[in-house]
Amino acid sequence: MVAAEKQILLSHSGIGKQYPGVQALSGVSLDLQPGEVHALVGENGAGKSTLSKIIAGLESPDAGGMVFKGASYAPSGKREAEEQGIRMVMQELNMIPTLSVAENIFLNRLPSRMGIINRNQLEEASRKVIHQVGLDTIQPATPVGALGVGQQQMVEIAAGLSQSCQLLILDEPTAALTDRERELLFKQIRRLKLEGVCVLYISHRMEEIKQISDRITILRDGVLQGTRNTSETETSEVIKLMVGRDLDEVFSSTQRQRGKCALRVDGLSRGNKVREASFELHKGEILGFAGMMGSGRTELMRLIFGADQKDSGNIYLDCSDLPIQIKSPKDAVLAGIALLTEDRKEQGLLLPLSISSNTPLARMEGVSRRGWINFPRQYSIAENFRKKLSIKCHSVNQHVKTLSGGNQQKVVMAKWLYRDAEILIFDEPTRGIDVGAKFEIYSLLEELAGQGRAIILVSSDMPELLAVSDRIAVMSNGLLTGIFNRGEWSEDKIMEAALSGYASEQAEGIEDGKQ
Amino acid sequence: MANNDYAKMTGNLKNLGKSSADYIGLLGVLLLEIIIFGTWQGTFFSGDTFFAIAADVPDTVIVAVGMTFVLIIAGIDLSVGSVLALSQAVLGYCMVAMGWPLAVAIPACLATGILCGSLNGAVSVRWALPSFIVTLGMLEIARGATYFVTQSRTIYIGQEIGKISDPIPLLGGISWPIIICLVTVIAGQLVLSRTVFGRYMIAIGTNEEAVRLSGINPAPIKFMVFVICGFCSALGGMIQASKMSSSSPNAGVGFELTVIAAVVIGGTSLMGGRGSVVKSFLGVLIVAVLNAGLAQVGAPEYAKRPVIGIVIVLAVILDSYRARKARVKA
Numbered sequence: 001m002v003a004a005e006k007q008i009l010l011s012h013s014g015i016g017k018q019y020p021g022v023q024a025l026s027g028v029s030l031d032l033q034p035g036e037v038h039a040l041v042g043e044n045g046a047g048k049s050t051l052s053k054i055i056a057g058l059e060s061p062d063a064g065g066m067v068f069k070g071a072s073y074a075p076s077g078k079r080e081a082e083e084q085g086i087r088m089v090m091q092e093l094n095m096i097p098t099l100s101v102a103e104n105i106f107l108n109r110l111p112s113r114m115g116i117i118n119r120n121q122l123e124e125a126s127r128k129v130i131h132q133v134g135l136d137t138i139q140p141a142t143p144v145g146a147l148g149v150g151q152q153q154m155v156e157i158a159a160g161l162s163q164s165c166q167l168l169i170l171d172e173p174t175a176a177l178t179d180r181e182r183e184l185l186f187k188q189i190r191r192l193k194l195e196g197v198c199v200l201y202i203s204h205r206m207e208e209i210k211q212i213s214d215r216i217t218i219l220r221d222g223v224l225q226g227t228r229n230t231s232e233t234e235t236s237e238v239i240k241l242m243v244g245r246d247l248d249e250v251f252s253s254t255q256r257q258r259g260k261c262a263l264r265v266d267g268l269s270r271g272n273k274v275r276e277a278s279f280e281l282h283k284g285e286i287l288g289f290a291g292m293m294g295s296g297r298t299e300l301m302r303l304i305f306g307a308d309q310k311d312s313g314n315i316y317l318d319c320s321d322l323p324i325q326i327k328s329p330k331d332a333v334l335a336g337i338a339l340l341t342e343d344r345k346e347q348g349l350l351l352p353l354s355i356s357s358n359t360p361l362a363r364m365e366g367v368s369r370r371g372w373i374n375f376p377r378q379y380s381i382a383e384n385f386r387k388k389l390s391i392k393c394h395s396v397n398q399h400v401k402t403l404s405g406g407n408q409q410k411v412v413m414a415k416w417l418y419r420d421a422e423i424l425i426f427d428e429p430t431r432g433i434d435v436g437a438k439f440e441i442y443s444l445l446e447e448l449a450g451q452g453r454a455i456i457l458v459s460s461d462m463p464e465l466l467a468v469s470d471r472i473a474v475m476s477n478g479l480l481t482g483i484f485n486r487g488e489w490s491e492d493k494i495m496e497a498a499l500s501g502y503a504s505e506q507a508e509g510i511e512d513g514k515q
Numbered sequence: 516m517a518n519n520d521y522a523k524m525t526g527n528l529k530n531l532g533k534s535s536a537d538y539i540g541l542l543g544v545l546l547l548e549i550i551i552f553g554t555w556q557g558t559f560f561s562g563d564t565f566f567a568i569a570a571d572v573p574d575t576v577i578v579a580v581g582m583t584f585v586l587i588i589a590g591i592d593l594s595v596g597s598v599l600a601l602s603q604a605v606l607g608y609c610m611v612a613m614g615w616p617l618a619v620a621i622p623a624c625l626a627t628g629i630l631c632g633s634l635n636g637a638v639s640v641r642w643a644l645p646s647f648i649v650t651l652g653m654l655e656i657a658r659g660a661t662y663f664v665t666q667s668r669t670i671y672i673g674q675e676i677g678k679i680s681d682p683i684p685l686l687g688g689i690s691w692p693i694i695i696c697l698v699t700v701i702a703g704q705l706v707l708s709r710t711v712f713g714r715y716m717i718a719i720g721t722n723e724e725a726v727r728l729s730g731i732n733p734a735p736i737k738f739m740v741f742v743i744c745g746f747c748s749a750l751g752g753m754i755q756a757s758k759m760s761s762s763s764p765n766a767g768v769g770f771e772l773t774v775i776a777a778v779v780i781g782g783t784s785l786m787g788g789r790g791s792v793v794k795s796f797l798g799v800l801i802v803a804v805l806n807a808g809l810a811q812v813g814a815p816e817y818a819k820r821p822v823i824g825i826v827i828v829l830a831v832i833l834d835s836y837r838a839r840k841a842r843v844k845a
Contacts, residue, residue, distance in 0.1 A: 307728060333730025347728050350721045352788060361718060362729040364711045371710045415729065 009034045009069065009198050010055070010086075010167060016063030017050050017222075019402075024050040025222040028064070032167065037189060037199045039213035039230070041206075042242055046434070047222040048202050052169045055200070056088035057081030069166075085166035089157050089173060097145030102126035104144050105159040129162040130155065134184040150177045154185070161188055168192060169200045174208060186212055206235045218242055242435065256446075256470060259283030261319040262454035263337075263423050265304060268313030273299040275478040277313070281423065281454045286445060288469030289458040291498050296478040297458045298342055301425050305339040306332045333362060338421035340412050342428045342458075348412040351401040355393060356382035358400050358411050362419040385414035390440065406437025413444065424448060425456040430464060442468050462491060476501025540837055541781065541797040544830065545804060552808030559811055566688050570680070570758065572803045573696035574599075574751035575774060576796055579781075580703040581747030582774045583795040584740045587707070589720045589787025590646035592741065594635060595748045596770030597657035600763070602627040602749035604661045607670035607762030617675055625749045631657055632745020636738035646741070654771070665764040677760035679753075692754045699747070703792035716740060720787030776823075777802050780830040801826070 010032045017025040025047045032038055040048045053059040055066070057075030066073045068084060075081040078088075095104045102122050103110065111121040126140040133154055144152055157173055170189075174182050189199050189212060203209055209216060209230070216233060218225040218241040225241040263281040268274060274296045281287050289297045302308045304315060306326040314323035317335060326332045332339070341347040350358055359382040360367040367378040382396040389410040393403060400411055409429060416424060426445070430438045445468055449455050459465050465472055472489055474482045474497035482497035552559045578595050585592045606624035609615045615623070631653060639649040682688045707713040715736045718726045726733050756762050781798030783790030805826060809819045 305728075328732060329728050330730045330732050339728065341728060346722070347724050350718050350725060350788075352721055353717070357714065361714075361726070362731075364714065368711045371712060373709055373711060373714060419730075 007033050008067075010073070011067045012051075012064065013066075014064035015051065015054060015061045015066070017047075017054065017059065017061050019050075023222050025054075025061070026063075028219070028222070028224045030217055030224065030227065032198045032200065034166070034198050035193050035196045036214040037193060037201055037212050039209040039216045040200060040202045040219065041204070041209065041216060041238060042219035042225075046219040046242070048219055049171060050222075051219070052088060052171055052200060052202060055081070055167070056086060056169055058088070082163070082165075085164070086169070087160055087163060087165040087167070088169035088171065089160035090171055095144045095152060095156060095159075098143055100141045100143055101130065101138060101147070101155050102140035104155065105129055105162060129158050132161060133158040133188055134181075150181055153177055154181055157185060157188075161192070165197065167198045167200065169202070171202045172204070173201075174203065174205065182208070206238065209238075210235065239435075256284050256286075256449055258285050258470065259452055262317070263304075264316040264319075265300075266314045266316065266323075268300065268303050268315070269311045270299060270303055270308060271311065273478050274303060274310075277475075277480045279473055279480060279483060281456060283422075283454050284449050284452045285470045286449050286455045286457055286468055288465040288472040289456060289475060290460075290462065290465055290472055290494050291475035293460065295475040295498065295501070297475050298427055299478075300475065301339055301427055301456065301458060304332070305329055305337060305425065307339065333419065333421070336420075336422040337425065338362070338416040338419060338423070339425045340409075340416060340427060340429055342431070344408055344412050348415075349400050349408060352399055354382075354399055355386065355391065355396040355403075355411055355414075359385055359396075359414045360418055362415050366418065381418060382414070385418065389414055389417075389444065404434070404437075406433040406440075409433055409437070409441065413441070417448075421453075423454045423456075425458070427458045428460065429457070430459070430461065438464075462494070465494075466491070474498050538794065538797065540833065541794055541801065544833075545797060545801055548801065548804045548808060552804070552811065556808075556811050559808060562688070564807055564811070568800075568803050568807050569688070569693055570690070571807070572799055573692035574754045574758075575770075575777065575803070576696045576799045577699045577747050577754065578744075578751040578770070578774050579778050579795045579799050580699050580792050581744030582778050583703070583781070583783050583790050583792050584707070584716060585646070585744045586775075586778060586783045586785060587716050587720045587787060587790040588737055588740050589723075590639070590737070590740070591775070591785070592635065592646065592650045592744045593771045594631065594650040594653035594657055595744065595751075595774055596767030597654045597661065598628055598631040598745055598748040599752035599755065599767040599770060600661040600765070601631065601657040601664070601752075603752035603756040603762040603766055604664040604670070604764065606676070606753060606756055607672050608664050610672050610676065611670050621753060624753050625746060628745040628747070628749020628752065629742055630745070631748070632742040633738070635745065636741030639741070640734045640737050661764050661766075665762060667764050669764065670762045672756065672761050674760065676757045679757035692757070695750065695754065699750070700792055700796045707790075707792055712736065712739070717788055720784075720789070722788075773802070776827050780827055782834040798830075801830070 008031045012028055012030045015025055015028040016023070028047070028051060040051065042048050050059060054061050057078050057080055060074070060076075068086070073084065075084065075086070081087075096107070099107070102125075105126050106122060111118045111125065123140045130136070130138055130140065135151065135154055135158065138147065138151060138155070144155060147155065153173065154177065157170070160168060160170075173185060177185065189201075192199055201209070201213055213230045215227055216230050216238060217227045218238060220242060228238070259282055261280050262283045265280075266278050268277045277296075277300050279287070289300075291297050299308065303310045303313075304326070306328045309327070315326055316322070317324050324331075324335055326335065326337075329339070345351060350361070356378050360378055364373075367374055367381060379396065385391070386393065386396050391403075391407050391410045391414070393407065400408055403411065413429075429441055433441070442464070445455055445457065449470075457465065457468060466489070470486055472484050472494060473480060474484070474494055476498050479501040481500045482493075484493060549559075558564075578599065582592060582595060602624045605627045606620050609620035609623050610617065635646065635650050635653050638644060639646045679691050682690050707716065715726065715731060715733075718731075719733050719736060723733050752766065755766055777798040778790070778795045779785065779798070780801055781791065781794035781796070783795060802823065805823060806819070809822060814822070
């Protein structure tokens with residue numbers, strides 16, 4: 001009995017949390033043991049972040065309670081949780097870019113005398129902390145904003161590790177890390193484990209979870225699906241629990257009929273970001289675009305859409321020999337081109353407005369007469385798309401801000417489907433979206449292509465490109481280095497093409513890749 | 516089908532309920548003011564007070580409508596006071612120095628406001644400058660032009676303009692400025708909440724890049740908003756001139772802050788994307804009643820201004836609190 005109690009650091013019983021319109025968590029009971037790495041997995045919106053925020057004192061549960069080291073635990077805020085030894089490193093960067101690395105690490109406990117910061121002590125202490133995570137190349141006095149995203153993430157993790165704690169929550173810590181940085185992180189996690197610290201590790205990356213965790217807890221739609229010992233569990237089983245269905249069932253790689261030319265791009269260039277890109281896009285085709293981050297794919301799409309101005313090159317529509325002039329997104333939209341941007345929150349949506357206000361934005365003439373909005377019509381159009389795309393919301397009057405990432409993406413899609421664009425460019429449509437919504441988006445892409453629309457899919461998710469595309473174009477360092485037909489491609493060939501542009505101008509290429 | 520119609524109806528009803536709940540807070544403040552001043556000073560409840568306030572507010576309300584639009588697109592117009600002065604100076608000059616009839620002078624006055632607004636809009640849109648800077652420039656330019664046109668002296672226009680502000684016999688104490696003011700508020704609110712133009716304004720104020728990438732050119736919309744604000748300033752200038760039967764070179768000094776304060780009390784966000792014309796109207800009324808009440812209870816100037824200042828800040832605190840609560844509920 002006594003021994004069993006010792007084994008539990010923090011236990012949850014029946015934790016529930018409701019947000020407007022969503023039951024984020026219900027009846028979650030979970031035990032965390034000292035000295036274990038406990039992975040928490042689930043689709044986006046499954047409740048991982050909510051659960052970890054509750055543990056870290058950032059949110060309070062509506063139902064259930066927690067017991068920490070044998071005593072009831074209900075932190076009123078982050079500070080109280082930290083005092084008890086529970087600490088969380090957030091997924092988003094929470095540092096002040098203009099302050100130095102050292103100042104950020106010690107922000108809440110700057111060594112000072114009479115309000116004056118002791119620089120030497122600060123530098124020494126922070127040097128020790130960043131050495132721990134192997135960041136010896138970073139000077140403590142460097143402003144955080146001058147570091148790359150991966151290094152910033154490491155500094156943030158270092159800050160979390162620098163204070164003693166008994167439970168450390170890491171929310172997607174490796175999202176921006178290089179392999180080497182990740183190894184350093186794992187080394188630290190193993191050290192903490194030996195010291196008896198429990199690490200709650202939230203991640204999407206199954207290989208990592210396999211590598212580092214002792215146990216895995218799976219959440220789906222706010223409900224606990226089970227806890228497994230990592231060593232005894234197959235990845236496929238975990239995915240099945242996350243998604244609630246088998247992966248293989250979803251993909252259908254039916255060959256579509258390729259139609260006439262819809263868009264021809266000839267020698268499009270802008271600076272050294274996009275250099276002499278030429279390709280053809282056909283009706284009823286999904287043309288994938290592969291490449292490294294910063295290889296110029298997004299920039300090329302923005303040129304086609306008129307969001308940026310091209311230096312040279314031409315764009316032709318519908319097999320025409322006459323180039324069309326696209327000087328602004330307005331021209332592109334009038335020509336039947338739609339761009340679903342990579343950053344949907346910043347560039348695609350009006351977050352504080354309702355679904356029904358967002359849906360017709362690109363085609364207000366459809367819901368208005370002589371400038372006056374027809375509200376019932378707007379409502380019924382939004383309602384139609386809600387049903388068609390199965391947007392999860394309690395009403396189309398709901399603000400887009402309150403929707404999950406996948407549903408926000410569907411609202412962006414509704415906007416362009418209502419515009420009835422013939423050429424749809426999707427830039428990373430499934431980034432940050434849960435698996436379920438991903439498959440819905442894939443089947444929608446296939447449906448659109450089946451209707452004879454021309455589709456470009458820019459994606460960094462290779463399995464996604466291989467599954468959905470009819471052809472895959474590869475960009476590398478601003479150059480279009482290859483176009484492969486289905487059946488002719490292999491991951492090796494695509495990767496080779498994705499790297500080939502950097503070979504001749506290695507230095508420049510590396511710089512591009514960073515951005 | 517029936518189900519669908521029902522959903523639509525309840526959706527609309529819910530919206531209606533939500534927006535009227537928005538007004539209740541401001542109406543409550545207004546009522547509270549009236550009760551406080553009424554019990555403090557018995558004479559506060561009188562036709563005189565009512566007509567004094569009714570005569571006082573139309574110019575402020577009209578300019579507040581223009582300002583609400585500008586704030587909604589995440590801009591600001593600091594030049595409204597100067598543009599108001601310049602437009603009324605042009606009005607006075609046309610009538611007195613040129614001897615033009617009212618029917619020609621009023622269009623000239625309004626055209627002046629439109630011109631100033633066009634300049635504000637064109638410069639800030641063309642060079643993507645913050646409207647704070649551009650309209651700060653216009654504040655000085657229009658004031659200088661006012662001094663030039665009036666030769667820094669008040670132009671007495673006389674009864675021809677003054678009679679515009681007289682009560683209309685058939686309508687009791689109602690005068691043209693009150694009618695114009697109410698029409699502006701109603702028209703402004705309809706444009707904002709019912710038209711595509713209004714939707715674009717809110718959209719631009721919320722996220723201009725998203726609007727641009729939806730294939731809409733924000734430039735003409737932003738330009739028009741500044742034109743409308745200039746026009747409203749001129750209309751306010753004309754009404755003020757009729758109230759005084761003259762054009763003063765110092766008309767509207769500091770007016771921009773009065774107007775912005777009223778609009779902000781009405782809950783319009785300085786960050787753009789959120790605002791209501793009717794609520795700006797209520798904001799103006801809250802300040803006007805406060806001013807009238809403080810004057811009636813004999814509060815000295817040094818007490819009046821801090822009280823108004825406190826009300827402005829309290830109103831915004833209340834609004835942000837209410838908005839947060841509404842968000843949680845939604």
